Amino acid sequence: MINHNKEFEGKSVVVTGAAAGMGLKITEGFLEKGAVVVAVDINETALKNLEENLREKYGSEIIGRLICYQGDVSKQDVNENMINKAIEKAGKIDILVNNAGIAGHSEAIADTTNDDWDRIIDVNLKGPMFAIREAVTKMISQPKGGNIVTIASVAGIKGCRSSVAYGVAKHGLVGLCEHTAYAYMHEGIRCNIVCPGAIRTGMSSNPELENEFGRARILSGMDSDLPIGTTDDIANAVLYLASDNAKFINGATLVVDGGVSCN
Numbered sequence: 212m213i214n215h216n217k218e219f220e221g222k223s224v225v226v227t228g229a230a231a232g233m234g235l236k237i238t239e240g241f242l243e244k245g246a247v248v249v250a251v252d253i254n255e256t257a258l259k260n261l262e263e264n265l266r267e268k269y270g271s272e273i274i275g276r277l278i279c280y281q282g283d284v285s286k287q288d289v290n291e292n293m294i295n296k297a298i299e300k301a302g303k304i305d306i307l308v309n310n311a312g313i314a315g316h317s318e319a320i321a322d323t324t325n326d327d328w329d330r331i332i333d334v335n336l337k338g339p340m341f342a343i344r345e346a347v348t349k350m351i352s353q354p355k356g357g358n359i360v361t362i363a364s365v366a367g368i369k370g371c372r373s374s375v376a377y378g379v380a381k382h383g384l385v386g387l388c389e390h391t392a393y394a395y396m397h398e399g400i401r402c403n404i405v406c407p408g409a410i411r412t413g414m415s416s417n418p419e420l421e422n423e424f425g426r427a428r429i430l431s432g433m434d435s436d437l438p439i440g441t442t443d444d445i446a447n448a449v450l451y452l453a454s455d456n457a458k459f460i461n462g463a464t465l466v467v468d469g470g471v472s473c474n
């Protein structure tokens with residue numbers, strides 16, 4: 212159903228990892244509410260499907276407002292290009308959503324190879340650093356500043372809930388975003404973090420994701436009937452933080468996990 216609330220009309224948004232899971236819902240949410248969206252993903256086929264599906268669903272509603280860009284967010288030039296694509300299209304970059312991420316295989320540190328470590332840190336932490344640096348550089352000279360929302364994880368606030376590289380990257384994102392929020396609070400730039408718990412997506416349903424040891428460790432001490440959230444739960448949190456309703460929320464970590472991390 213078409214949403215007639217156009218609160219993001221005139222805004223330009225970059226969403227990474229846009230072709231699946233949470234990124235897809237976030238992209239759709241901003242498009243429904245009137246924004247121009249640069250949808251970035253490494254998976255070219257999934258990106259084409261996204262474009263076809265959204266054009267079929269929304270028709271003329273989104274003509275000229277969806278720009279798909281295939282690229283790997285671990286690369287500096289991809290992060291710079293995606294911000295500049297938004298500026299080329301809309302004359303500014305209003306909102307950056309760092310959502311793309313990859314999971315490890317629940318490895319503890321003794322089982323972590325250098326390659327595993329580098330890839331997870333590059334995609335999940337270094338990429339968002341490139342993106343935020345480029346976005347802030349541009350937002351700082353915009354009259355209305357800008358807005359950044361980054362998807363970390365409950366693994367960014369509890370060290371035990373993932374592979375070591377994933378947990379370190381997600382903790383790093385919290386630090387990166389708190390730094391950005393504080394450093395640019397006088398420049399009209401807000402930077403907040405969403406920490407999802409278990410959300411049903413391709414990532415969390417991948418049977419190869421967890422080795423036996425890792426799964427047992429992640430779940431140890433937790434309820435056996437953990438609540439599982441939806442991609443809408445995360446998209447709603449992201450759109451709220453990006454909206455003017457959240458104008459005094461800066462440097463906040465919003466945990467969206469049904470209460471699981473309270474244990």
Ligand SMILES: NC(=O)c1ccc[n+]([C@@H]2O[C@H](COP(=O)([O-])OP(=O)(O)OC[C@H]3O[C@@H](n4cnc5c(N)ncnc54)[C@H](O)[C@@H]3O)[C@@H](O)[C@H]2O)c1
Nearest residue numbers: 228231232233252253283284312364409410412413414415
């Ligand atoms: N699903 C969960 O339970 C869960 C929980 C906590 C946090 N998260 C985090 O939420 C975010 C989204 O996860 P999801 O579950 O929707 O994942 P997903 O695997 O369903 O979708 C991720 C998307 O990112 C893209 N992507 C992966 N690597 C990329 C790269 N290098 N460059 C560009 N695009 C890339 C993928 O192609 C895919 O389209 C991630 O940062 C993840 O770590 C997920």
